[in-house]
Amino acid sequence: MPRRAHGSASDKALLMPHIYPKEVRKRLETRFKNPVDPFKLVIVRDMWLTGFDAPCLHTMYVDKPMRGHNLMQAIARVNRVFKDKPGGLVVDYIGIANELTAALADYTQAKGRGKPTIDAREALAVLQEQMDVLHDMLHGVEHGDFRTKAWQLLPAVANHVLGLDDGKKRFADTVLAASKAFALCCTLDEA
Structure with missing residues (x-):
């Protein structure tokens, strides 16, 4: 007990x-x-x-x-x-x-400032938008089997991202935004 x-x-x-x-x-x-x-x-x-x-x-x-x-x-x-x-x-x-x-x-x-709640559907829209940005950043590099072949694909994906203008920062910022959005909508099946 x-x-x-x-x-x-x-x-x-x-x-x-x-x-x-x-x-x-x-x-x-x-x-x-x-x-x-x-x-x-x-x-x-x-x-x-x-x-x-x-x-x-x-x-x-x-x-x-x-x-x-x-x-x-x-x-x-x-x-x-x-x-x-x-x-x-x-x-x-x-x-x-x-x-x-x-x-x-x-x-x-009571004149509270800010928005005290975020709708999970709003967070899902942000997640989908950030995932689109990530997919666009990876255009031209093979990454479709990343879940099962991460070790084989990682060098090419990393080199591709690092070769983009300000790629490392843009990729990291987008992944962070997607992660935050996912944390707020992960209970939705679509997420």
Whole structure:
């Protein structure tokens, strides 16, 4: 049985051995916020949904009804800027879209800046555009069997890219943009 980080007075005696003391909870929190620590998954009910800052987090699975400010705070847990992270992914198991729309309306009325969400379809369009650019850059060099013959094709592909005007930078920038877009739409079959 997994251990619980925090308990309440109403918990049954059966759960008590699975409730961590405060110092262990603090140690788990520190580990979870460290992007290189192998500790990668937590299941939370309340405490880490709001008021918990870990910018390296990228995915949240929601199976709990939330509204308004609490919903926006929970989504903000994964939608923080961190290094090359393109954005956060919220997997909605219970249909919070209407609540999110209402929370976003509140956010907008509060004069929030920027666009707090990116539609997966928008990210897919960016991915497709970047893949077209990459295919155009590789025009004239054999790369069709790259998945199965990468070692044989890599020298020719690399030489081709390096022979283009500013090819290395353009190729790397396009691959980065495609990777970021893919991270935001990878749940779509088309991606």
